[in-house]
Amino acid sequence: MKTPRKPTPETYIKDIRRKTRRIFTAEQKILIVMEALRAETSVAELCRKHAIQESTFYKWNKEFLEAGKKRLSGDVVREATSDEVNQLREENRKLKETVADLVIRYDIIKKSLDIMD
Known part of the structure; x- marks a missing residue:
């Protein structure tokens, strides 16, 4: 050692x-x-x-x-300013939440239609 x-x-x-x-x-x-x-x-x-x-x-x-x-x-x-980057990150976060919400709604509607058949 x-x-x-x-x-x-x-x-x-x-x-x-x-x-x-x-x-x-x-x-x-x-x-x-x-x-x-x-x-x-x-x-x-x-x-x-x-x-x-x-x-x-x-x-x-x-x-x-x-x-x-x-x-x-x-x-x-x-280069983008830090304010622009933060604004884009926030917009990206909101878009991801919207897509996730739409996917969940789609799954719910699809399952409800499968049950009705």
Whole structure:
């Protein structure tokens, strides 16, 4: 049986950083990229201000520009909003209930007709 190794200080710090990583919303990412597009500050300064890596910023910038490029080229397929998804789920639930009710009624009528014969 293997005994677990005691974590080194480096792995301990990496674990803490991994567990406390900030999650940026889409809106926050857009605001940061837009701030860079205004060119009022350098990318390095902007990244320090928001405590992000430059590679992360450039990834967001590329995604932002690619999304705009797709939209402008006529690709109008978009993700449904959470409200739309919830509305569709509710409609789907109601339709399933209606179908189940109709199946039950059909079975009842069919059985009653079989009894009459």
